Amino acid sequence: MEVMQARKLDGVVPETPLDHANPKREQRNVASDHKLTVVPVRKPGRWIAAAVMAAAAIWLAHGIATNPNFEWDVVFANLFEPVVLQGLGLTLWLTVAAMGIGIVLSVILAVMRISENPFLNIPAGLYLWFFRGTPILVQLIFWYNLAFLIPEIVIGIPFGPTFFRGSANDLITPYSAALLGLGLNEGAYMAEIVRAGIMSVDQGQQEAARALGMRPGQILRRIVLPQAVRVIVPPTGNETIGMLKMTSLVSVIALSDLLYSVQTISSRTFQTIPLLLVACAWYLAITSVMTAIQGRIEKRFARGNRTVTTSWSRRMFGGSATRNPK
Amino acid sequence: MTMPMVSAVQVGKSFGALQVLKGIDFDVELGEVVCLIGPSGSGKSTLLRCINHLEKIDSGALYVDGDLVGYCRRGDRLYELKEREISVRRSNIGMVFQRFNLFAHMTALQNVIEAPILVQKRPRKEVTSEAIALLDRVGLGDRLDAYPDQLSGGQQQRVAIARALAMKPKLMLFDEPTSALDPELVGEVLDVMRSLAADGMTMIVVTHEMRFAEEVADKVVFMDGGMVVEEGPPKLIFGAPCHERTRAFLSRII
Ligand SMILES: Nc1ncnc2c1ncn2[C@@H]1O[C@H](COP(=O)(O)OP(=O)(O)O)[C@@H](O)[C@H]1O
Ligand SMILES: [Mg+2]
Numbered sequence: 001m002e003v004m005q006a007r008k009l010d011g012v013v014p015e016t017p018l019d020h021a022n023p024k025r026e027q028r029n030v031a032s033d034h035k036l037t038v039v040p041v042r043k044p045g046r047w048i049a050a051a052v053m054a055a056a057a058i059w060l061a062h063g064i065a066t067n068p069n070f071e072w073d074v075v076f077a078n079l080f081e082p083v084v085l086q087g088l089g090l091t092l093w094l095t096v097a098a099m100g101i102g103i104v105l106s107v108i109l110a111v112m113r114i115s116e117n118p119f120l121n122i123p124a125g126l127y128l129w130f131f132r133g134t135p136i137l138v139q140l141i142f143w144y145n146l147a148f149l150i151p152e153i154v155i156g157i158p159f160g161p162t163f164f165r166g167s168a169n170d171l172i173t174p175y176s177a178a179l180l181g182l183g184l185n186e187g188a189y190m191a192e193i194v195r196a197g198i199m200s201v202d203q204g205q206q207e208a209a210r211a212l213g214m215r216p217g218q219i220l221r222r223i224v225l226p227q228a229v230r231v232i233v234p235p236t237g238n239e240t241i242g243m244l245k246m247t248s249l250v251s252v253i254a255l256s257d258l259l260y261s262v263q264t265i266s267s268r269t270f271q272t273i274p275l276l277l278v279a280c281a282w283y284l285a286i287t288s289v290m291t292a293i294q295g296r297i298e299k300r301f302a303r304g305n306r307t308v309t310t311s312w313s314r315r316m317f318g319g320s321a322t323r324n325p326k
Numbered sequence: 327m328t329m330p331m332v333s334a335v336q337v338g339k340s341f342g343a344l345q346v347l348k349g350i351d352f353d354v355e356l357g358e359v360v361c362l363i364g365p366s367g368s369g370k371s372t373l374l375r376c377i378n379h380l381e382k383i384d385s386g387a388l389y390v391d392g393d394l395v396g397y398c399r400r401g402d403r404l405y406e407l408k409e410r411e412i413s414v415r416r417s418n419i420g421m422v423f424q425r426f427n428l429f430a431h432m433t434a435l436q437n438v439i440e441a442p443i444l445v446q447k448r449p450r451k452e453v454t455s456e457a458i459a460l461l462d463r464v465g466l467g468d469r470l471d472a473y474p475d476q477l478s479g480g481q482q483q484r485v486a487i488a489r490a491l492a493m494k495p496k497l498m499l500f501d502e503p504t505s506a507l508d509p510e511l512v513g514e515v516l517d518v519m520r521s522l523a524a525d526g527m528t529m530i531v532v533t534h535e536m537r538f539a540e541e542v543a544d545k546v547v548f549m550d551g552g553m554v555v556e557e558g559p560p561k562l563i564f565g566a567p568c569h570e571r572t573r574a575f576l577s578r579i580i
Contacts, residue, residue, distance in 0.1 A: 208427035208486075211378055212441035212493060213417025215410060222444065227431050 074274035078265060079281065087261025088282055094247045094257065097179055099240050102186025109191035110198060111220065124191070131188035137249055140181040144253040146172045178250040186243060193235045197228030229301050237294035241287050258282055329392045331356045331497055331528045332377060336386035339372055346372045348552040349386065354497075354530060354545075359523045361539035361560070362532045364549035365575055370532045373549070374499045377530070378419050379412045390419065391496055417445050420490030424502040426482040428474040434461060434485045435470040438492045446493065453492070460488040464518050480511030484518055491522075498522065500531040534579060540564055548572045 064070060078084060112124035131139070147168035156162035172180075201224045209219045251260035259279050266275040332354040339347040346369045354360050362370050375381045376388060379395055388395040393415065397404040407415070429437050438457040442448050461467055464484040474482055483503055490498060500519065504512040516538050523529060523542050533539060539546055540560045547557040548567075556569050567573050 202427070202430070204423060204425050204427035205429055207380065208421070208423060208489075209429075209441075210380060210413075211416055211419070211421040212489070213413045213415075213445040214441060215413050218444055222440065223429055 069273065070277065071271060071274040074271050075277045075281070078262070078275060078278050081265065083256075083261045083265060084258070084278060084282075087256050087258040090256065091244065091247050091258040092286070094178060094182065094250065094255075095240065095244045098182035098186055098247070099243055101179065101183025102190045102239075102243075103236070105183065105187030106190030106194045107225075109187060110194035113191065113195055114198060128188045128191060131185050136181065136185050136246065137252065139185055140178065140249060140253055143172065143177040143181045144174060146177070174250070174253045174255045177253055178247075178255055182243065182246065182250075186239065190236065190239060193232055193239070194228065197230075197232035198224055200231045201227045226301075230298075233294065233298050233301060237290065237297075240294075241290055244286055244290070245283060328356070329389065330354055331358070331391055332530070333389040334373075334386070335388070337373070337376065337383050337388050338385035339369075339376060339381060339383050346552050347376070347383075350549075350552075350554055352547055352554055352557060354528060357526045357528055358544045359527075359529045359531065359542055360545045360547060361543040362530060362547050362549060363534070363536070363539065363575070364555075368549045369552040370549055371501050374421070374501050374530065374532060377497075378421050378499055379416050390415070413445070417441070417493055418496050420493060420495035420498040422483070422486050422490055422498070422500045422503050424505050426474070426479070426486045426506070428482055428485055428489070430474050433471045433473055434466060434477070434488075437474070437485055438489045441489070442492050457488070457492055460491055461485070463521075464488050465514070478511060479507045480514045483507065483515045487515075487518055487522075496528065498527055498529045500529065500533070502532050502534065504533070504535060536564065536576070536579060548575065550575070 065072070109124045109127060112120040113128075115121050150168055153164075153166050153168050153171055154162055155164035205223055205227075206219055209223050214222070247257050248259040250257050251263070256264065262275040262279045266272045269275075330353040332352075334350045334352050337347055337350040338345070350369075350373060352360075362373070364370055372381060376383050376395065377390060382396055394404065395415075396407055396412070398407055398411065399405075428434075429440065432440065435454070435457055438460060439450070439453045442453040442457075443450055458467070458470065461470060464487055466481060466484055466488070469477060469481065472481075474485070477485065487503075503519070504515050507515065512535065516535065519529070519531070519538075520542055531539075531543070543560050545557060546560045546563040548555045548563060548569075548571075550571050555571050556563065556567065563572065564576065567576065
């Protein structure tokens, strides 16, 4: 941003002219040179854009605020309804838990994908192929109906001892189906992000670590992942924000998340639009908070690497990136 | 007679169809400084990497400190080493790279203490005070908390040397340690290496700094096309080389 103002340049011009080859330059008025002022380039485009945008914003805000169809009084009346807050709680919890499952899974999958062992990288590839290749909505319904396909879940060695046995009907609740569906799907998407992060770390450092006697696991933990995080965090922020809204799909398996709970109210009162506005207000509020947190995390991990970071306001409303001041 | 620190017997190494080392023979005695010179692509880096178990050799035998690289001998059988055992061997050999390869997310001090704590499981306090002394020795006692990107190339390379020394290696390998440096920064790195040599460290140095080789090396080895063309005391190699190829290389580089 141009905070540069007209500024006096003191002492920038040397007392004695350096250019002896050019006698004409010596005739310059040296005495007044130190009073020179810098005049920044005018940017009329900026002012025109500002005026147009301000007019548009006022028109839009006025229209929305005064249009009776939006029923703002209904919006405010329902914003803190217990049902809505409960739905919000479930949405938040699902977002955090599914992202947690997804992140842990994605690191495992990414390491498997990079491995030279075909018994690790091929299964990981197949996992990605399946979970990225089928709609999440179908996956959710599939998990929810797992009991029809596999009535009994058994964990053990085939023809050998059994460690665990349980009825799928008891284990697969709408809740665990939602967690499984969202988490496993997210793991597939995040795996590619984590893999890109791992690949971004300079090979030379890994070689230096090997030369120091560090083992592959130690190198991954101490050298590669801490630096990969820099590349992983920004898209993970996006994924989290995406997950926040993706959780609204769980209403198909009868879980009362934020969207589902406003719909239970509006199906009673027929105030569809204002109640959807309630949900949007909450989604926007949480997205804003998440964006702010993302900015702080990025700043923290930029340590030791002068990378381009953006402030949360820029991230949200756009604008040019600034270099992280050190 | 004691075993040399490094002993290569007809060492061969190929990458696919490309034969990079074609039967290398050479010895490095304890406390000796050996400079490895030769044109680019002649296999110098590959040889260093084999010595440090970063590459496997295909033929011949390579001994470091009496141990066969990559194998462990019990009776008259050779057992291939596991990754874990190779790591232990590597930790006894220090290596300095052309491109420094400092850990970018760690300060100079953290770079130096990382491996002794993690690999050798030594107490942090002891390692830290040793690391400070080492960084002081390479002239960076006042830059302990600087990150690599806040240091000049010469300073980074000196941190890299301190990092390797912190493992108390028996042998130091340098792969063109000054080739990526601006000319005015070369001297400060060579000074550190000179003082290491004076302290009796066994060193193998791949370098194009002929003045340094002439002054510090006990022995100069000239490699070309994956073979040792000739070796001898620096006076002989630089003063009166026997081979036409050596002469041609030296006339190009000096
Ligand atoms: N990992 C590798 N895979 C394939 N070829 C390699 C590899 N490392 C080195 N080489 C080849 O081996 C030859 C010798 O390389 P190198 O040992 O780096 O030579 P120098 O260090 O003397 O310049 C070069 O032709 C190089 O391209
Ligand atoms: Mg090389």
